[in-house]
Amino acid sequence: MKLAVFSVDGTKQLGAVQEDRVFLLSEYPPCVKSFIESGESIPSLEGRPSHHLADVAVHIPIAAPEKIICVGLNYIDHCRETGMEPPKSPVIFSKYANALTGHNSDVEIPVNSKEVDFEAELAIVIGKEAKRVSEEEAEEYVFGYTIMNDVSARDLQFADGQWSRGKTADTFAPTGPYVVTRDEVGDPHNLSISLTLNGEIMQDSNTSNLIFTVPQIISFLSQSMTLKPGDLIATGTPPGVGMGRSPKVWLKNGDQMEVTIEKIGTLSNRVRGH
Template structure:
């Protein structure tokens, strides 16, 4: 199941993406499916079955839209938490000159950083070294506290794509990463959340980033240092993860700061982040 948050004119919907169309659950049954994916996640055991039943019984023209006709929104408008894992591919550690970590390196982004598919990424006025990072992200499906690695998959709702935009000059000026990682629009993600049953093994997915038509990053999630279950278990020992929390798993090699000469994002650039079985997240850059 590929679920998306979208708008048509002034009306907001949640819907299921099938090929080049999206079927609005909100249009079919607004009393059961308000336009909020987070609420869908919180009741996913009940609502997933209900969504399948409704689509089989009641699909009609007023609930079917072409993807080209709608505005795809960030799947979750305001997650309780946006947690990111740094230095989680060996080759990325090498290109940044850092040793592979012994445990996950954790930092956070805030809701102001959220952007959606086809949204603009804004270069802050106080940065000249803004970078890109293709990442597999996952969404927590139910409250998780003190979870073992063996049980961790039970707490995943699904997977999506994030581009962990980073102002490297601010990141390294400060000695910690918050300011450089969470400027406005620095957490574009989407365009859909794909339920875990449809993704299968999250540790065997092709992942790439294309900048202005040129491949910058090209890897596979099999190269992750810390797996999704390890990350969930590690985090849940000290914090309670909640439905709708968004967790990004780190970026493979090929980022702008690791190149010679370095490549920084500039006005007019366009990025496409693609992950196998999920899709492509596209964004353009404005100064």
């Protein structure tokens, strides 16, 4: 099932998406995290009010996760284009909630950056508390998956010697448009993933090329931190980012980005610059 937070006439609501309609789940708060924390199964959609997707605004599905964890350098070809060696264990960094923004929302270029980049990523949505789980049991802790664009200010990222300031500026984590449950996605390691910039394909790969798999990432993280329902884990980006190109491609005012992941959907964001 695809879950979405949407609004009609400005009122946010939780809904379940089927084909071109979104069905109202009015008994739940307008946040997928709240639904996950309830532990309930998705109820029947029969007889529920619905709207055409074209008539609603879709918002970020999880607005306040406890943690936004990102995995860097998780596709071999991306390591090569950045001039870095493939890691022997997952490279971990974080984003903060101020970076979150939703489908069809603007991504803002910070006033102190001129080198802002794009990164299409599959994101894991944790479904239940996970602490010291094995790789074999890790997928049981996945509620579903969504899309994240790990927008990055490369000049800030590399000037600091660590990545926080360059990775977690306001609006630097567009996420959505839906959270798709684990059963509907199936194998998360066989999904096409792409990003277009102003209609031109920049990234085009498959999650089969991940260095560290979903179970490996969850198990690795859970040895030292407790993962909570609604936590987001971005699994890394494939090759084709702007910094890896010649000449380099940096985002500018008016650019349109679209990240598409098979079985999940398309996340669209326009760039607003200075």
